[in-house]
Each structure stands twice: as structure tokens, then as C-alpha cells.
Amino acid sequence: MQDSSTFRFAxxxxxxxxxxxxxxxxxTPAQLGWFYASLCLVSTLVGAWFWMLGAPLVLGFxxxxxxxxxxxxxxYARHAxxxxxxxxxxxxxxxxxxxxGRGERMEFSSAFVQVRLSEGRGALIHIGAHGRxxxxxxxxxxxxxxxxxxxxxxxxxxxxxxxGTDREVVV
Numbered sequence: 001m002q003d004s005s006t007f008r009f010a011x012x013x014x015x016x017x018x019x020x021x022x023x024x025x026x027x028t029p030a031q032l033g034w035f036y037a038s039l040c041l042v043s044t045l046v047g048a049w050f051w052m053l054g055a056p057l058v059l060g061f062x063x064x065x066x067x068x069x070x071x072x073x074x075x076y077a078r079h080a081x082x083x084x085x086x087x088x089x090x091x092x093x094x095x096x097x098x099x100x101g102r103g104e105r106m107e108f109s110s111a112f113v114q115v116r117l118s119e120g121r122g123a124l125i126h127i128g129a130h131g132r133x134x135x136x137x138x139x140x141x142x143x144x145x146x147x148x149x150x151x152x153x154x155x156x157x158x159x160x161x162x163x164g165t166d167r168e169v170v171v
Contacts, residue, residue: 009148010155015089017155019148021139022083029077036073040066084136086127088155095127095134106134110156117149125149 011018027035043066047059078100087094093113097104112129125137125145137145 007151007155009144009151017088017159019086019152020083021085021136023080023139025080027080029080032073032077032080036070039069083139086136086152088152088159091159093127093156095136097134097136104134106132108132110159113156115149115152115156117146125152127152 007017009019011020043062044059047062050056050058081101082099084098085094085096087096088110091110093108093110095106095108108127108129114126114128116126116128117123118126122142123145124135125148127134127136137148140148
């Protein structure tokens, strides 16, 4: 492969290039679970205190609030580990995408891959060959997508000496 200084987004090893495109999460689902459990404990204690003082509705509303917050936390946790990995290795371009716990994998011969950046604000990177296509870059800042697509194109062009002239890479 190439020198790691030529790539801004890729992780370079001796036998592969990998682009790991992940969400920027400051809190892991486990940390959020512990926070929610502590919040439940405190709210239940406060609600029980008001119950003993003769205001039973406080405990009910605290329960509703915790239920709504729990649903929001579940939605967040389900998507917190979403991401995409694009791996260029041994003449193959492998794209793995994880969305809400469901994995998807597509594999292409790197000799025939086309990389395109669609038009407009928020445009994603389209990678495809032989009628199959997948979009990546959902977790990359929009202003960085063109640079990422260009880097992928450069890596595809230089990944092997055995590629023919019928190869097309478009940014």
C-alpha cells in the first residue's frame, strides 16, 4: 500500500486501506444506561417523598417522564454504533454498513469500481460496479465528502498494477 501521510481519512496497514466512517458519539450506550438508572432512582425517591407528603400525582408524572426518556434513550442507543467501513484489500473493495444493529455487506472487484459524489447539499458518495451500488458517507461531514471521495479514487487508481484501461473512477 501507500505511505499513510498521503491519506487523510484512511487507516493504512501493510495489506489494506480502511475508511471507518462512524458517528461521533460522546456517550456510549452503556454509560447512558447507567445515567438513566441513576436518574430513575433519584426520580423515584423524589416521587415517593411527595407521595408520603400527600401529593401522589408527582410519582405518576415522574413515571411518565421516565418512560418517555427511556424510549428516547433506546432510540439513541439503537443508532449510536451505526457506521460504515470501506476496505480496499487484495483487489477487492468491501463495504460494510451497520444500521440499527443490522449489517449489510457488499463486495466489488476494485478494477471496475466507480466512485461518484451526487449533486446537492448533503450529497452522499455512491460506490458501485456492474449495476450494483451502495451509498456511503452518511456519518461524514458534508464539506468533507468530496475530499473523502477523491481519496478513495486515488487509492483505487494506485491499488494495483494489474488494472486495465477500462477502469472508470469519477468524482
